[in-house]
Amino acid sequence: MPCQCSLSDVILSFCIIVLFLGGCSTSGIDTAVNDGDSQPESAAAAPSAEPVEPVDSSTLPNDLVRPADLTYMGAFRLPDGSGGSNWEYSGYAMTYYPDGDPTGPEDGHPGSLFAVGHDHHQMVSEISIPVPKVSKNKSLDELNTAATLQEFHDIRGGQFGELEIPRAGLEYLPLQGSQTTGKLYYCWGQHFQDQQDPSHGWSELDLSAPKPAGPWRIANLTNYVTNDYLFEIPEAWASVYTPGLRLATGRFRDGGWGGLGPALLACGPWTEGNPPAPNAMLKNVKPLLMYGVPVDGVPELEVDPEHAVRGYRESDEWSGGAWLTAADKSAVVFVGTKGVGKCWYGFSNGVVYPTSGDASERIPDVPDWPHDQRGWWSERIEAQILFFNPQDLADVVRGKKETWAPQPYATLSIDSYLFDPGYDYERGKMNVLGAAAFDRERGVLYVMERQADEEKSLVHAFAVR
Numbered sequence: 001m002p003c004q005c006s007l008s009d010v011i012l013s014f015c016i017i018v019l020f021l022g023g024c025s026t027s028g029i030d031t032a033v034n035d036g037d038s039q040p041e042s043a044a045a046a047p048s049a050e051p052v053e054p055v056d057s058s059t060l061p062n063d064l065v066r067p068a069d070l071t072y073m074g075a076f077r078l079p080d081g082s083g084g085s086n087w088e089y090s091g092y093a094m095t096y097y098p099d100g101d102p103t104g105p106e107d108g109h110p111g112s113l114f115a116v117g118h119d120h121h122q123m124v125s126e127i128s129i130p131v132p133k134v135s136k137n138k139s140l141d142e143l144n145t146a147a148t149l150q151e152f153h154d155i156r157g158g159q160f161g162e163l164e165i166p167r168a169g170l171e172y173l174p175l176q177g178s179q180t181t182g183k184l185y186y187c188w189g190q191h192f193q194d195q196q197d198p199s200h201g202w203s204e205l206d207l208s209a210p211k212p213a214g215p216w217r218i219a220n221l222t223n224y225v226t227n228d229y230l231f232e233i234p235e236a237w238a239s240v241y242t243p244g245l246r247l248a249t250g251r252f253r254d255g256g257w258g259g260l261g262p263a264l265l266a267c268g269p270w271t272e273g274n275p276p277a278p279n280a281m282l283k284n285v286k287p288l289l290m291y292g293v294p295v296d297g298v299p300e301l302e303v304d305p306e307h308a309v310r311g312y313r314e315s316d317e318w319s320g321g322a323w324l325t326a327a328d329k330s331a332v333v334f335v336g337t338k339g340v341g342k343c344w345y346g347f348s349n350g351v352v353y354p355t356s357g358d359a360s361e362r363i364p365d366v367p368d369w370p371h372d373q374r375g376w377w378s379e380r381i382e383a384q385i386l387f388f389n390p391q392d393l394a395d396v397v398r399g400k401k402e403t404w405a406p407q408p409y410a411t412l413s414i415d416s417y418l419f420d421p422g423y424d425y426e427r428g429k430m431n432v433l434g435a436a437a438f439d440r441e442r443g444v445l446y447v448m449e450r451q452a453d454e455e456k457s458l459v460h461a462f463a464v465r
Helices: 006-017 237-243 390-397
Strands: 070-079 094-097 112-116 124-128 149-151 165-175 184-189 200-203 211-218 229-232 247-250 266-267 285-289 294-297 298-302 315-324 330-346 373-386 408-415 432-439 446-453 458-464
Touching: 070 211, 070 315, 070 446, 094 446, 112 432, 124 373, 165 247, 184 229, 237 390, 247 315, 285 390, 315 446, 330 390, 330 432, 373 390
Parallel strands: 094 165, 094 432, 165 229, 229 315, 315 432
Antiparallel strands: 070 458, 094 112, 112 124, 124 149, 165 184, 184 200, 200 211, 229 247, 247 266, 266 285, 294 298, 315 330, 330 373, 373 408, 432 446, 446 458
């Protein structure tokens, strides 16, 4: 849903716009392969890991997953609600569980998905994975429907209180360190977080008895770069570049507050306790991507337009991620809603809200519904997947590149597969994609399309060759 922004939000956004020469570029993201030879200069250094000695990476994937390697398998519907929540306005957190649904049909789609339901409830349910179906006419009646394996429960144990415009992430990892069972890792936050709040934790897989541990802070970093998407770092890559750190976490905050691109960090809570103490600050954290520089005591990153991800728009929304592997290929991908063309801060009918902070500047009247929600808007939006080279992230960890140097080597528009792409002003639909999850054993990427089955989400599946 559109963001509600304060005057400080507006003033900072104006500064970003000025840096971008008075507006957003209308060019698309460059899909050329990044050669990685050039690095931007900067007077201020972003947080980076200390350089490490050269390592043997001969066992790692040596080629890149490209858009042509993704084959659309189809979509499936979510079930009705249970346990006091439902799947309306859902889609912002999801993870694949390989041992889920052990008694389900042998249909080539074993395992299950844990996901967060209705935005207002923020409860978690586990569902089966039916066979995805391709509907040429985009008919919901032609799709299979998932079954509820565990009904909705609140796994947070009251750790975060009420959240306004929530952000959340989920990821299953098998047992790590001295653990005796695998855990469901989570993070929660909200649109405005002026203080560095504890944001991460883990729970057991039994949603009725989650036994939540946490919450924890991620280093000394603002929540605007830490608490949204979560996904697994492949063991082979982590053993070489981030030993012991198998969990990727990050966030993209619209308007440039979290930098001018998706942030990503490697962490391993189990390396700092089993579990770490409540409210502990996790220090074993390695930045992988960050398109800005943290400033002590300030929630927003210091940004430079030269350090932006290519094609950056303030109206972008990168809401999910996954580390793809397929034989000798790999890629780090982000899924989300890409702003295209001119963008502005104001209302969806094109009315621009003042950004100068000048009290004499006239504040426009709030337009009538359905254009009465203030936020960042673009001429149009597109559902996209960004592809990053894992070697670029390795160079960041080893101190060979700044955190803002990696650029996507390819992009993929998936609008043609969606059932309801684009804005829907009357329903308050501003973003089309939500979370992502990856079945590494079978090479299947699952992506949430928000508000596509009336107000419920759909799940789309892509095979990674």
